[in-house]
Amino acid sequence: MSGHDHDDHHHDHDHSELSETELRVRALETVLTEKGYVDPAALDLLIETYEKKVGPRNGARVVARAWADPAYRARLLKDATPAIAELSYAGRQGEHIVAVENTPKLHNMVVCTLCSCYPWPVLGLPPVWYKSAPYRSRAVSDPRGVLADFGVTLPKDTEIRVWDSTAEIRYLVLPMRPAGTEGWSEEKLADLVTRDSMIGTGKPKQPLEPT
Amino acid sequence: MNGGQDLGGTHGHGPLMQEPDEPVFHADWEKRAFALTLAMGRPGGWNIDMSRFARENRPPQEYLSMSYYELWFYALETMLKERDLVSDDEIASGHALGPPKPVKRTLSVGDVGQVLYRGGPTERDTNTTAKFKAGDRVRAKKINPVTHTRLPRYVRGRAGTIERVIGCHVFPDSNASGAGENPQWLYTVRFDGPELWGEGADPSVKVSIDAWEPYLEPA
Numbered sequence: 001m002s003g004h005d006h007d008d009h010h011h012d013h014d015h016s017e018l019s020e021t022e023l024r025v026r027a028l029e030t031v032l033t034e035k036g037y038v039d040p041a042a043l044d045l046l047i048e049t050y051e052k053k054v055g056p057r058n059g060a061r062v063v064a065r066a067w068a069d070p071a072y073r074a075r076l077l078k079d080a081t082p083a084i085a086e087l088s089y090a091g092r093q094g095e096h097i098v099a100v101e102n103t104p105k106l107h108n109m110v111v112c113t114l115c116s117c118y119p120w121p122v123l124g125l126p127p128v129w130y131k132s133a134p135y136r137s138r139a140v141s142d143p144r145g146v147l148a149d150f151g152v153t154l155p156k157d158t159e160i161r162v163w164d165s166t167a168e169i170r171y172l173v174l175p176m177r178p179a180g181t182e183g184w185s186e187e188k189l190a191d192l193v194t195r196d197s198m199i200g201t202g203k204p205k206q207p208l209e210p211t
Numbered sequence: 212m213n214g215g216q217d218l219g220g221t222h223g224h225g226p227l228m229q230e231p232d233e234p235v236f237h238a239d240w241e242k243r244a245f246a247l248t249l250a251m252g253r254p255g256g257w258n259i260d261m262s263r264f265a266r267e268n269r270p271p272q273e274y275l276s277m278s279y280y281e282l283w284f285y286a287l288e289t290m291l292k293e294r295d296l297v298s299d300d301e302i303a304s305g306h307a308l309g310p311p312k313p314v315k316r317t318l319s320v321g322d323v324g325q326v327l328y329r330g331g332p333t334e335r336d337t338n339t340t341a342k343f344k345a346g347d348r349v350r351a352k353k354i355n356p357v358t359h360t361r362l363p364r365y366v367r368g369r370a371g372t373i374e375r376v377i378g379c380h381v382f383p384d385s386n387a388s389g390a391g392e393n394p395q396w397l398y399t400v401r402f403d404g405p406e407l408w409g410e411g412a413d414p415s416v417k418v419s420i421d422a423w424e425p426y427l428e429p430a
Contacts, residue, residue: 024302027301051235128233159417
């Protein structure tokens, strides 16, 4: 603690903790670089890849293609990993992907109760809530309650299927195509696909909503 | 291990907090901790199951009070120190205090794209036959290993149905301890809500896990 006369104790405490970790991260990076174990340019490229290149827009393109092309949809549901690789998305934390399709009778939702497994090549790195204890604890025991927190209500007789990602299989939800989008291009359809709709905690945007 | 990471069905964690327009990282140190973890996988020589165990293997009160990238970073420190690749003195001083230990290979900037694109598939060839088939009734075993496992507590002792035979995959319980990949048949097992959470639980809810054959017995 800094010893300032601070009235906002909690904030000060958080700040000090973060600073300690920040200093240790810097120290470790320097040590590992000096020893030749890491190349700082490789670190920069790793960060840039997940900040700029790999994210939920990838998954949105997959979903849009499945909506627009019935043959692609069939390939995706049969064996998602090669179908997704057709769009050049593959690799780390997406080595074995399964696509699960929502229907009027079935809603799919994905969680990893044991850590934070998430299909990186199509959705990028997971948001904080996905990694948090409130989501990981309740998604399997009270998925309807979790969906309500996300503003999603489903008919009582809709089956809710929760996929707990306990192995190296990664799940991608194929949401239902919004009505009123007949004849839309894949590009336009992709703008309706939200990250949460591919985790199963949200629905795609509707055609009249601002995109 | 029955640690702080095994969260399914636990209570009292408070409301779900969503962040509109959430950035990929929330601080510069998170970026560096993330990238260091990925880059050190090569020279470090550990596997993903060892990484997961290093993250979860701490007192639950610590696990639950640390952020995701704090868990990653301190697990990275642990794994580096276990392998004598860095020392506490070096982290404290912020500089290398001795020559590097020889490592097989490092991650160069030119390799990043290819390494990420290839990933680390866990399916393995086998000449064994899967014990279960789709539709079989199975029960998750009551096991309580103090070491790494991917069988969550909330399904142990519960009966479910094999939905899919996935293939033969690296077995984390062996791989995390350095005992080898020991590939085992992997299945998607579906449980009814009331079987997991008791009578009166929402019958429209089904939950599945992916479970390796050693976790299962016929029901």
